[in-house]
Amino acid sequence: MVEMERAKQRNITDQLYRVAEAFPEKAAFLHPDKLSFGSLIREIDRYAEGFREDGIGPETRTIVLITPGIDLFAVTFALFRIGAIPVMIDPGMGISRMVDTLTSVKAEAMVGIPRSHLLRYFFPRKLGTIQCWFSTGFCWFRRGVSLLSIPYINHCSKAFNMDAEKVAAIFFTSGSTGQPKGVIYSSRMLEAQIDILKRRFGYSGDEIDLCTFPLVGLLLICMGISIVIADMDMGHPSRLKPGRIIGNIADHGCTHMFCSPMVLKRLSDYGVGKGVKINSLNRVMTAGAPVLPQVLRDFRELLNEDAEIHTPYGATEALPVTDIAHKELLVLYENLNVYMGGICVGYPLEGIDMRIISISDGPVPSFNDTRILNENEVGEITICGPVVSESYWMNKKANKLAKVYERSTSKVWHRTGDLGRMDQEGRLWFYGRKSQRVESGGKIYFTIPVEAVFNQHPDVARAALVGVKKGKLKDKIPVICIERVKSKKRKIYLYKELRALAYENSMTVEIKHFLVHTRFPVDPRHNAKIFREKLSEWANLKLKL
Incomplete structure (x- = not known):
């Protein structure tokens, strides 16, 4: 009884205080200031x-x-x-x-x-x-x-x-x-996050973390890991100077880094261009948006032979949920640099239950109100486990739309709002946000695989699928917005080549509208997720359908 009460009543800082009691002189922070x-x-x-x-x-x-x-x-x-x-x-x-x-x-x-x-x-x-x-x-x-x-x-x-x-x-x-x-x-959820990170990734107090995302740093320091605060504006990560970040790693011997795919690509481009090696890093984690296979290949060349790059899947409501390392990913993708079959984000972690359910924009009070899908059927990703939040603060509407209550087990499942499928090996493949899918003519266009078709073009930096309304029709017209690489090719010729790519793939054969955008609007946190909602408004004004 006493042990049960002790387990129920505790403080999340206890782990940090135990580390300090055992190693008071050990560095908690190495940069920008040193602090034990x-x-x-x-x-x-x-x-x-x-x-x-x-x-x-x-x-x-x-x-x-x-x-x-x-x-x-x-x-x-x-x-x-x-x-x-x-x-x-x-x-x-x-x-x-x-x-x-x-x-x-x-x-x-x-x-x-x-x-x-x-x-x-x-x-x-x-x-x-x-x-x-x-x-x-x-x-x-x-x-x-x-x-x-x-x-x-x-x-x-x-x-x-x-x-x-x-x-x-x-x-x-x-x-x-x-x-x-x-x-x-x-506090149970926070402790579960620390525990699952320890068990999955084998963190030890001997490690040094380059912190580019404070929430992860708050968890790692509780394990006795020393923190190096990256020399970057974390509110505007696109402004980072790759040389300074790589300097942080080299100066302090960082062994671990968590960053967004945008940051990883910037470091990769700089490192490959300068012929840099980052020998101290043993584990790199990147999440928050898709990371292209070529970026994994390039960044892997900067690391030591035993280092691993992990691409876990998760969200603010649940972190982490799945994991997979670069070795398996690069075998899956072979020589490809696109995601026409979705993005593989790995296997559910220990203690995480996962189900794919039918796509619906309305509430799903229980699993009796939906269909649990089979292998390789695309639907909404739902998750349950100790690292999954059970509710939002003072938001009945969001709770109604995002939570599924399983009466038989009293478990609360979280609807991620992400679409994906589970393959025969038990791996999760991500297809994009549910709210950003485009339904047209009885067909569903998923952002990730559709955009992958056009990302193959050498003049395309990245593509974004959006839906544009036509009159009073319920269906939306699928439109592909393009960010170009530097090229002198006229738009009319680029559009012709993109249409040819569309005709070659059954997923995209009916897409006829293309627009070039100077610079996509992106989220501030990871600077990698495309604000397709804003792009859709822009495309609607441009096309005037």
């Missing part, structure tokens, strides 16, 4: 006591708007330590949209960089529920506290006993394919 685990804990304790004294307590919903770095880690763990609820959101979605999204949280506190506090003056009504304001720097506003003014304490801050099933954090989705949603994380 012992010193990190002192920062966390200092902030935790300061937050308590100034009104933040258990279940206080606290917006965190801090640039990725040591303060982001220390503040987040301090909030966990006292049982407060960190609310994390990507400002890259746009300030007005971010504030509108945060209104639903009814936050009671905010910790942010100095300029983030301008929000309280520009949006006083929308952020009117916030009573406690903390700044990471100089506190130039009234009714606020600077973290710099919080004194150090000479004792360990008391950990709040968190109920493993209650809300521990709220992480908002990027909103790349719809309205951002607040994903509820429990």
Whole structure:
């Protein structure tokens, strides 16, 4: 009984504190500043006591708007330590949209960089529920506290006993394919993520992580892994300078890196062009968008012989879900550089249950209200497991559309909104977002395989399938938008060649409309997911069907 109660009541920071107790002098951070685990804990304790004294307590919903770095880690763990609820959101979605999204949280506190506090003056009504304001720097506003003014304490801050099933954090989705949603994380889910990463990938405390995505860094540091904060603007990853990132890896001997496919391609192009070798990296993980086989081949050439590149599948609501390494992927794709059969994202991880169900845009209250598909049938990917969030914050509509309740087992399944199929080997193949499929003339066009047909063309940097409405018809007209590589070829000749490609494939034979776009709109988080909804609006204006 005591053990059951102890398992139910715990604090997510306990793992980090155990690491610090065992290895107080070991580096928690190596860059941009060096900080030991012992010193990190002192920062966390200092902030935790300061937050308590100034009104933040258990279940206080606290917006965190801090640039990725040591303060982001220390503040987040301090909030966990006292049982407060960190609310994390990507400002890259746009300030007005971010504030509108945060209104639903009814936050009671905010910790942010100095300029983030301008929000309280520009949006006083929308952020009117916030009573406690903390700044990471100089506190130039009234009714606020600077973290710099919080004194150090000479004792360990008391950990709040968190109920493993209650809300521990709220992480908002990027909103790349719809309205951002607040994903509820429990401490049980966070611990399950750490556990599944340890078991699947064999992480050890001897590793050094190059951090390009803070959520992953928060999990890794709990395992005793040293962190190097990448020299890049994580809010605008397309602005990165590859030479500086590769320099970070070389200077600190990084053994692990998680990054978006866009970042991987930029590093790959730079490394191949400069003849660079990155010998220290043993494990690279890339996720968030498709990564082309040629990028895997090129980046693999930069690594040591035993290094592996993993392309796991997951989402804010569930991370990670599947995994596969480059060796198997490159055998599957042989000499191809396109994904006409979908993108293989690997095998479900231990503890993850997965089903493919019929495509539907409406609610699926239970599996009795849908059909579970067979091997190689394309449908919506649904998942269940300890790393899967069971609900969104204050969003009945999203919960109704995204959750399936299995009465026989009392399990909650998450509908990912992604389409795919399971092959005979038990591997998952990704076909694109459900909301971005195009239905026309009784046929369904899936983004990933359709775009792959046109990505073969040497003058195409990347293609994007969108649907354009024609009059009052329910069906949409499939249109292919193209980002070109540098070429002097006239559009009329490019369109003719693209139509010829379309006619050669049964998937695309009826596609007749093509448009060249200067630069696709993409999501701010990974800078790789194409905003096809915005492209569709643009194509509609261009074609005027």
